[in-house]
Amino acid sequence: MKILVPIKRVVDYNVRVRVKSDGSGVETEGVKMSINPFDEIALEEALRIRERGEAEEVIVASIGGTDVQQQLRTGLAMGADRAIHVETETAPQPLTVARILLKLIERESPGIVFLGKQAIDDDCNQTAQMLAALWDRPQATFASRVELADGKATVAREVDAGLETIEIELPAVMSSDLRLNEPRFVKLPDIMKAKRKPLDVIAIADLGVEQGAGFEMLAFEPPPKRGGGKVVGSVAELVDELKNRGLL
Amino acid sequence: MSAILIIAEHDGKQLNPSTAKTVTGATGLGISQIDVVVFAADPDQVAGQAAALQGVSRVLSVAGEDFAHPLAARLAPEVKALAGDYSHILAPSTTFGKDLLPRVAALLGVNQVSDIQEVVDERTFKRPIYAGNAIVTLRVPEGIPVVATIRTASFAAAGDGGQAEVTALDAQAADPGHTRYIKTEGSDGSGPDLASAPIVVSGGRAMGSSEGFDIIYSLAARLGAAVGASRAAVDAGYVPNELQVGQTGKIIAPDLYFAVGISGAIQHLTGIKDAGTIVAINKDAEAPIFEIADLGLVGDLFELVPELEKALG
Structure with missing residues (x-):
């Protein structure tokens, strides 16, 4: 079985993101970029499944300009077997991403496509669900535990009510939540080895996917700030303040 | 003609407060027709609660044994079957709505708006990105349905006092049979609900x-x-x-x-x-x-x- 892990290049989660002063977008110039952390968790899970002998090959794929090859190399250094770069000029929105991934599924016939539940830039949380719809296969979103047996997966999902367990038939789409695993650190020899692993580049046009118009982004603004508060000196003072404000 | 369809979130007995908040978000669109659809094994009680929400025009009640637990793969084709009559399809931005609605959007061939925190007009919305470090205003192009989740923390729950009619409909899609609910482990449900507690x-x-x-x-x-x-x-x-x-x-x-x-x-x-x-x-x-x-x-x-x-x- 093959596992396909789509990864997105995003602003590193440690970077404090700032809106450009003209409101045209978010400052990304000279900012550290990384694999979307949820995608890294998905990749780690795919690697563990392969290391347990339940899959033979892990393929990482990314969509965008040449820059995304940096993240693909990181994915290869983590242990993926090969990489696919789908070249686009602009970052496509989730439906187009799902359509591109469907084309990769047709080429690769994976048993599992494992994505992060959301990217930490647009916070959409859509691509896995859309891909499952287009592929007409099961989805197990927000996964925090995955067990495979007999062509099926038993997946514990992080839902508002707690942990929900579902059973799905493979092939299927899964999306990772935070507590699925802790991704491994990449070691230097692995980075050297990753340079020799195959990385195919495919133009989006060669996949026959139209990059649709999508939504128009009109303006970006920083979030409203909460007003400055007050530090009180004692529990008694705190209780007084809360009572004065009619909260107790 | 503009009309809104809201997918109700519930546990089979109680309408989740997220639905009433989604109704409030929907009223901000300035569209008078707001329908709520309830998919459940036995939808009467939940449909009654939805019909009592202020602002709701009509409740569609769809019964089916395989709606006992909400599975996106089962529900998405049902929503798609209803979608033709609506300009807007909304769900709360809870794990229920986040799981289901992108699947619906893809079946309809459109992108989805996640986590609307403010309605600017029928097709223009504000939503948080970068973990709330930025707010984007975006517009959905004309000629396609708006499929969107509503950020429940941004809207108060719609009050009771409504008297919408309840219409029973038959399920229109079949169970794909590839996804099976097993169990949910969670808190005993004793204390107040975290999502809506004052x-x-x-x-x-x-x-x-x-x-x-x-x-x-x-x-x-x-x-x-x-x-x-x-x-x-x-x-x-x-x-x-x-x-x-x-x-x-x-x-x-x-x-x-x-x-x-x-x-x-x-x-x-x-x-x-x-x-x-x-x-x-x-x-x-x-x-x-x-x-x-x-x-x-x-x-x-x-x-x-x-x-x-x-x-x-």
Whole structure:
């Protein structure tokens, strides 16, 4: 079985993101970029499944300009077997991403496509669900535990009510939540080895996917700030303040 | 002709408050026709609750044994079958809505708007990105349905007093048979619901252990509050995952929020920024939580929290 892990290049989660002063977008110039952390968790899970002998090959794929090859190399250094770069000029929105991934599924016939539940830039949380719809296969979103047996997966999902367990038939789409695993650190020899692993580049046009118009982004603004508060000196003072404000 | 369809979230007996908040979000669109669809094994009770919400025009009630647990793969084709009559299809931005609605959007061949926090007009919306560090205003092009999830913390729940008619419909799609619900493990459902409680007491990593959380539960019980937690506390295994408040957990807007031993990572602050009053209790006076707290108390939380509980009488 093959596992396909789509990864997105995003602003590193440690970077404090700032809106450009003209409101045209978010400052990304000279900012550290990384694999979307949820995608890294998905990749780690795919690697563990392969290391347990339940899959033979892990393929990482990314969509965008040449820059995304940096993240693909990181994915290869983590242990993926090969990489696919789908070249686009602009970052496509989730439906187009799902359509591109469907084309990769047709080429690769994976048993599992494992994505992060959301990217930490647009916070959409859509691509896995859309891909499952287009592929007409099961989805197990927000996964925090995955067990495979007999062509099926038993997946514990992080839902508002707690942990929900579902059973799905493979092939299927899964999306990772935070507590699925802790991704491994990449070691230097692995980075050297990753340079020799195959990385195919495919133009989006060669996949026959139209990059649709999508939504128009009109303006970006920083979030409203909460007003400055007050530090009180004692529990008694705190209780007084809360009572004065009619909260107790 | 503009009309809105809202997918109801419920547990088979009770309509989830997220649905009433989605109705409020929908009323902001200025479209008079607001229908709510209830998919359930036995939808009568939930459909009745939905029909009582102010602003709802009509409730569509669809019964089916395989609706006993909401599975996106089962429900998405049902929603698609109804979609032709609507300009807007909405669901709450809870794990229920997030799981289902992108699947619906893809079946309809359109992108989806996630987490609407403000309606500008019928096709223009504001939503948070980068964990709430930026707000984008976006427009959905003409000629396609708006498929969107509503950020429930941004809207108050619609009140009761409505008298919408309930129309029973037959299920139109078949069970794909490839997805099976097994079980849900969660809290016993005793305390108030974290997502909608007026008062929430949350603990962070500084609680140190599951036992350390006892003082949080005790204070919450005294206040009639729900218990929450930071991601760090959940990751450390002190409390179960469903208590997590923040960008990747629950986004809440209680009237009063206590952050105890929580330093205030941005992803946590994103989950509480719509709270009425934020009280921070932390031994580190420099912790970022004090930058957004309305009331701060610096000191040893293991002394202050029991003292606070006692002071409440």
